[in-house]
Amino acid sequence: MINKIGKITIYVNNQEEGKEFWVNKMKFVVKLEQPMGPNMKWLEVGPSKEAFTSFIIYEKNAMLAQNPQANVLHPNIILSTTDIKETYNEMKANGVEVSEIMNMPYGSMFKFKDQDGNDYLVREDK
Known part of the structure; x- marks a missing residue:
């Protein structure tokens, strides 16, 4: 069965501003950043490279375009x-x-x- 909490999505208005907040103010590190298409990217941050659980920083509008019923608030x-x-x-x-x-x-x-x-x-x- 499940043995850890892996990833938690945080919905933001602007992915780059979210990245700046978590990396510069909270002192998290970027664990993974890669394109997901022409205007989107997968962005994971965590307290360290070794930390298992990470936050996925995802733009609200991108999620709502995929799933209009998503709770992004x-x-x-x-x-x-x-x-x-x-x-x-x-x-x-x-x-x-x-x-x-x-x-x-x-x-x-x-x-x-x-x-x-x-x-x-x-x-x-x-």
Whole structure:
């Protein structure tokens, strides 16, 4: 059966702007980038080359052209860190829009937004 989560698609307005956000502000790396046709490309980013799970950065309009019923509006993604304060400070210094750190009984976390205003969470896993 299934033993890992492989890829998660994030729908963006502009693939190059999405790439710039994840690579330059979030310090992810491009794991794969190749043409998919005349006006499209497959773009995968991840926290490192070795990380198994990656994000596929895909343009909303391209997906809607293929599947008009696709939900391209809101990712529900929680990223993990072992040091919430260091991650928070680094993301804020990189110009990422972040909320305040929330300390909950089940862990500390904060929200952040990407270049299109999509919401994500970062949670500290110890």
